[in-house]
Structure formats: C-alpha cells, structure tokens
Amino acid sequence: MNISPKTAQKIAWLLTWLSGLIVFLILAILIGFIFYHGLSVISWSFISNSIPEGGILPAIVCTIYIVLLTLVLSAPLGLGTAIYLSLYAPKGRFSEFVRYGIETLAGVPSIIFGLFGMALFVIVLLGTQCLLAGALTMACLVLPTMILASEEAIRSVPASHIEASLALGATKWQTITKVILPAALPGIITAVILCVGRVIEETACLYATLGLSMLTPGSLFHGGRTLALHLYLLVTEMPGDRGLLIKQAMATSVILVIIVILINLLTRLLSGYFLARMKGNN
Amino acid sequence: MFNRYFVDNVSKQIVLVCAAVSLLVLFLIVIFIFKEGFPAFAKIGLLKFLFGTEWSLKEEKFSILPLIIGSTLAMLGTVVIATPLSIACAVFLSEVAPHRISSLLRQAIEVLVGIPSVVYGLVGMTLLVPLIRQLGGSGYSLLAGIVVLTIMVLPTMVTITEDSLRAVPVSYKEAALALGATQWQAIWMVLLPAARSGITAAFILGMARAIGETMAVYMVIGNAFAIPGSILDPSRTLTSHIVGQIQESASGSLHLSALFAVGIVLIIFILVFNSIAFLIRRKTL
Structure with a gap:
C-alpha cells in the first residue's frame, strides 16, 4: 500500500500531537490524583503538628x-x-579526564552515595545516623552537579568581556570578581537551586544516613527525616491505619509538588530578571 | 588595604585548594567504594557473584544474577517505550506545536523533572499497581516498574532530543522544503537523521537514568529475589536491592561488602553508558 506524502504527514502530525497530549495527561493525572486524595488532609494542624499527631x-x-x-x-x-x-x-588531557570523571560521578545513582555515606560517615566516623552524616553524604552527592553547572555558567561569559577587563589592567582575580562572576551569577544561582531541588527530592541517600527519627533534630548529631523520606516511611514502615497513612502521604506529596512548582517559578523569575538586567532595562 | 597583586595571588591559591579538595573527595569516594566491594569479589569469586542466584544473609551466600536480569529488563522495557514517545514529543515541541502550546508543554516537562521519585512511587503504588492487578498477579511487578520509569526518564529524553533537533541548521530543512518535500518528509528524511547522534545520546542517558533510579522502582516492583518469568511477575533491581538491605548491614561484614559489590556493578553499567554518550558527543563536535 502506498500512502501519499500528504496523508503520511497528516498521520505523523496526529501521532506527534498525541505524544504531546500523553505527556500533558501524565502530569494532569499525577497532580490531580495527589491533590484529590491529599487536599482534604491539609490544614494548619497538619503543617504544625508533630509526626505522631499526624503532622509534618x-x-x-x-x-x-x-x-x-x-x-x-x-x-x-x-x-x-x-x-x-x-x-x-x-x-x-588531564583536565579533560577530570571533567569526564566529574560527569560520571554526577550520573552515579544516589543510592551508591548513600551506601558510601553509610559505610564512611555513619559507621566509621560518626557512629550514628544523624543530620551531619546526612548532610555530608548529600554534599558529596551534589558536589559534581554544583561544579558542572557553575562551570557551565562561567564558560558562557563572553571572552571579549574578560579580555576587555584584563586589557584595562585588572588582575585576574579582579576580573573574576568584578566581571566574570556578576555575568555568571544567574547561572550560578540556577546551579544552587538545582542542588536544592536534588536535596529536597532525595530519599535513598538519606534513608541510609539520616536516621529515621520522628523528632526535630536538636543538634548535628541527632537523626531526623526530610519530607520525601517521611512520605516514604508513611507508606512503607509506619504502623497504623493504612488508609489514613496513605492520605497523609498524599498530603505530603502535595506539599512537595507545591515546593517543586515554586522552585521552578523562582528559577524562571530570576532568569527573566537577569535577562532584563543584561539588556540594560534596569 | 592589601595590594591587589597580593590578593590575586592568595585568591588563586584558595581556588586551587578548593579544586584539590573537591577532586580528592570525589576520588576518595571512588576508591572507598572499590576498596569496600573488593573483599566480596575476592571471597565469593567474580563469576559466582555475578551468575549465582542465591542471596542469603544467614548462610552468607551472595550472588546477583536475578538483580542484573531485573535491572536490564526494567531498563530495556523503559527505553523501548520511552524512545519513540520522546522522539515524537520532541518533534512536536520543535516543529509541530504552536508556540503557546509548546511553551506550556515545556513547563509541564520541567515540573515532571522536579517531582521527587517517592511521589512517583506513591502514585505508582496507589493508582498503577491496582490497575495492573486487573491483568493478573499482585500488581507489584516488572511492568509497574517499567511504566513508572518511563514516566521518570521521559522528560530528560525529550529535552535532549529536542535540543539536538534544534541544533540542526535551518538551511537543511529549508533545502528539503525547496526540493518539494512536505514538512513531514523534511523532518523524517533530513532533520531526524541529522540529529541522530543527539537522539542516540538521549537513548543512552535514558538507560543510565532508568538503571540508577531507586525509590520509585523499589516501591512498585515487588522486590522478589527471583528471575521474573513474565512482565507481571515481581522482580528486583540492583538499586532497589541495596535500599532494601542497607539498614541490616553491619560494619565489616561480608554482607556490607557484597552490597558495595552490587554498587560497583551499577557503577560499571553507568560508566559504559556515559563513555558511549561522551564518545558520541565528541565525534559530533
């Protein structure tokens, strides 16, 4: 059977529209489902109560x-x-090798960092799962991303800016602090926000290192649980009425999704602001 | 005030120290993982560890063939579904959709990227698993894992594919259109072949993400330490195995070392994928 090019195009267009629709639907169903089940639980007391009282x-x-x-x-x-x-x-060659190494580490599954943090920080150095062990592990996890994203921001500064500054007699460090870093600031802030996002969504790593305490950590050496970790523990390990626990998990998801959307908006606003400033409409 | 040349010099040293510390830390992480995992390979034997099918804490028997098979199946299932979908979606974004719809869809994709994997796991458990239960079995299955993974890798794959489509010079497409090709012929015969290295990179990074994803898979895949007979059987991946066992591991035990060995197998998978992606990118630059 021979299909005319025009019909082929119509079919192809239909398929691409369909694929776009599928992605929209996935997000709509996901968010709709969470909000439908979780919204009824969210109240001021849900946010302000302790965990045994059903709060977060x-x-x-x-x-x-x-x-x-x-x-x-x-x-x-x-x-x-x-x-x-x-x-x-x-x-x-050396710096190319270093970059390759960092890129690979940025792609290593977080659970391996969790395992590492567990064996080094928890077992050998601190002796207990705690806030400090969790934060040290997370710092190792986000470090490659932080390096790569800031490097990208710095590299996007036009060479002519740097050369102009050097030609005026500025030292390299003056050029860095007064020309390169201000120009790269939006990219660097994006890098930081990226890392914040990764910490908020991370579970596997913290499950291994943070301890699973229900209390607010009182010091660096106390355990605790982040929102994502709490959500996981609600549906898998907490004893109690399963239906209620799932509802609480849904409500926690709502909070997490709202945080994610706020972070996205913040990034968008910041990049818009910096773009406007760079064009000179300050 | 310090002399500016003095400041310049000191700052240079500080930055150098930063770089040295970071690189040292990252290097030590790798060394540490391999050092911890090595005893397991040595005591159990490499082949027995990779191709045995028993994991028992009591008898200290550790081998991981079911995990390798579970991870590989989950990964392949994921990219088989996600690749055509992400190519279609990328073409839609860059060529077909009206501007307003494509920017809306891009925002939707950004939100999907940011949603924590436990949220995907939760929705998988409460929405997807009961649906799959209708097909037979408990619902906690390889299929549930594949569907959740597909949704999770899709945004990354779409973004990379779209970038590579946009990187193709407009003149290519214009030339095809000038020769009388329809829009779709230009996309299918010129644009997509020209972007194939980017599409391959998306495919490989999709696999890398799928094999590294942990919590969402752990929550829906059923975690049976067995080779799945069908797509509706529960299964277990390398990552979910580590999560499941990590709280029970004692310091210095063969068990902990075996978990690190599982980690090393995972790292080798990632290393292979990244090297291929790296080579493709370098070839095209």
Whole structure:
C-alpha cells in the first residue's frame, strides 16, 4: 500500500500531537490524583503538628536544615572548583579526564552515595545516623552537579568581556570578581537551586544516613527525616491505619509538588530578571 | 588595604585548594567504594557473584544474577517505550506545536523533572499497581516498574532530543522544503537523521537514568529475589536491592561488602553508558 506524502504527514502530525497530549495527561493525572486524595488532609494542624499527631512540622524543619547544611558544605567548594577548572587549570588531557570523571560521578545513582555515606560517615566516623552524616553524604552527592553547572555558567561569559577587563589592567582575580562572576551569577544561582531541588527530592541517600527519627533534630548529631523520606516511611514502615497513612502521604506529596512548582517559578523569575538586567532595562 | 597583586595571588591559591579538595573527595569516594566491594569479589569469586542466584544473609551466600536480569529488563522495557514517545514529543515541541502550546508543554516537562521519585512511587503504588492487578498477579511487578520509569526518564529524553533537533541548521530543512518535500518528509528524511547522534545520546542517558533510579522502582516492583518469568511477575533491581538491605548491614561484614559489590556493578553499567554518550558527543563536535 502506498500512502501519499500528504496523508503520511497528516498521520505523523496526529501521532506527534498525541505524544504531546500523553505527556500533558501524565502530569494532569499525577497532580490531580495527589491533590484529590491529599487536599482534604491539609490544614494548619497538619503543617504544625508533630509526626505522631499526624503532622509534618519536624520533617519540614529537618528538610530546611539538610538543605542549608548541604549548601554550606558544597556550594563554596563547588564554586571554587568550577572557577579553578574553567579559568586557571591548564587545558589538556588531564583536565579533560577530570571533567569526564566529574560527569560520571554526577550520573552515579544516589543510592551508591548513600551506601558510601553509610559505610564512611555513619559507621566509621560518626557512629550514628544523624543530620551531619546526612548532610555530608548529600554534599558529596551534589558536589559534581554544583561544579558542572557553575562551570557551565562561567564558560558562557563572553571572552571579549574578560579580555576587555584584563586589557584595562585588572588582575585576574579582579576580573573574576568584578566581571566574570556578576555575568555568571544567574547561572550560578540556577546551579544552587538545582542542588536544592536534588536535596529536597532525595530519599535513598538519606534513608541510609539520616536516621529515621520522628523528632526535630536538636543538634548535628541527632537523626531526623526530610519530607520525601517521611512520605516514604508513611507508606512503607509506619504502623497504623493504612488508609489514613496513605492520605497523609498524599498530603505530603502535595506539599512537595507545591515546593517543586515554586522552585521552578523562582528559577524562571530570576532568569527573566537577569535577562532584563543584561539588556540594560534596569 | 592589601595590594591587589597580593590578593590575586592568595585568591588563586584558595581556588586551587578548593579544586584539590573537591577532586580528592570525589576520588576518595571512588576508591572507598572499590576498596569496600573488593573483599566480596575476592571471597565469593567474580563469576559466582555475578551468575549465582542465591542471596542469603544467614548462610552468607551472595550472588546477583536475578538483580542484573531485573535491572536490564526494567531498563530495556523503559527505553523501548520511552524512545519513540520522546522522539515524537520532541518533534512536536520543535516543529509541530504552536508556540503557546509548546511553551506550556515545556513547563509541564520541567515540573515532571522536579517531582521527587517517592511521589512517583506513591502514585505508582496507589493508582498503577491496582490497575495492573486487573491483568493478573499482585500488581507489584516488572511492568509497574517499567511504566513508572518511563514516566521518570521521559522528560530528560525529550529535552535532549529536542535540543539536538534544534541544533540542526535551518538551511537543511529549508533545502528539503525547496526540493518539494512536505514538512513531514523534511523532518523524517533530513532533520531526524541529522540529529541522530543527539537522539542516540538521549537513548543512552535514558538507560543510565532508568538503571540508577531507586525509590520509585523499589516501591512498585515487588522486590522478589527471583528471575521474573513474565512482565507481571515481581522482580528486583540492583538499586532497589541495596535500599532494601542497607539498614541490616553491619560494619565489616561480608554482607556490607557484597552490597558495595552490587554498587560497583551499577557503577560499571553507568560508566559504559556515559563513555558511549561522551564518545558520541565528541565525534559530533
């Protein structure tokens, strides 16, 4: 059977529209399903109560702790490394090898970092699953991403800007702090937000290192659970009325999805703001 | 005030130290994993570890063939569904859809990327698994794992494929259209072949993501340590096996070392995928 090119095009168009529709439907069903089941549970007391009372406040606090600690441990180190690799390191086989190594590590499944964190930080160094062990493990996990994304931001600064600054007699460091970093700032902020997103969604790694305590961690050496981890524990390990636990898990999902959407909006707003500033409509 | 040349010099040293520390840490992680996993290979024997079908804590027998098969099947099932879908979706985004719809769809894809994997797992458990139960079995199955994984790798694959389609010079398509080709002929015969290296990269990175994904799969795949006879049977992957066992592992035990050995097998899978993707990208640059 021979199909005329026009008919073929019509069929192909139909199929591509269909595929776009499928992706929309997946998101719609996913979000609709979570909101349908979870929204009825969400109330002020759900957010402000302790975990045995059916709330999630300790998980929210713990998530914030882990995000901040991870950033403190990984962001300066990652940015410094990115600056060195993109602006100081001699070009050649070695730096190509280093980049390849970092890219590979960025793709290593998080559970392997979890296993590593468990064996080194929990068993050997700290002796217990705790906030610090979780944050150290997460810092190792996001470090490659942080380096690669900041490096990309730095590399996107036009060479002419850098040359102009150097030609005016600025030292390399003055060029970096006054020309390169301001120009690369949106990219660097995006890198940081990317890492925040990864910490919020990470479960496997923290399941192995953070401890599964229901309490708000009182110090670096206490355990806790992040929102994502709490969600997982609700449906798998918590004793109690299964229907209610699932409802609470759905409500926790709603909170997580809202956070994800807010993070996306924030990235969009920031990049819009910086784009406008770069065009000079300040 | 410090002399600016002095500041320049000190800063350079600080950045150098940052780089040295990061690279050292990352290097040590790799060394540590291999050092911890090595005793398992040595005591059990490489072939017995890879091709045996028993995992028993009590008898200290550790081998992982069912896991390798589970992971491979889940991964292949995923890319078989996700590749055509992501190519169609990428063509839709870059060539077919009106601007407003494509930007909306792109936002939807960004949200899908950010949703935590436990949320996918939860919806899989409560929505997908009961549906699959209608087909037979408990519902917790390889098929459930594949569907969840497909949804999770789809956004990545669509994004990479779309980027590679956009990277093809407009003149190629214009030339085809000028020769009298229809839009679709231009896409099918010119655009897609020209973007094939990007499409291959999307395929490979999709596999890498599928094999590395942990929690969502763990929650829906049923976790039976056995080689699945059909797509409706429960199965277990390399990653979900590690999660399932990690809380029981004691320091210095053969068990912990065997878990690290599972991790090494996973890393080797990822290493192979990444190397292929790396080579493809370098060839096209």
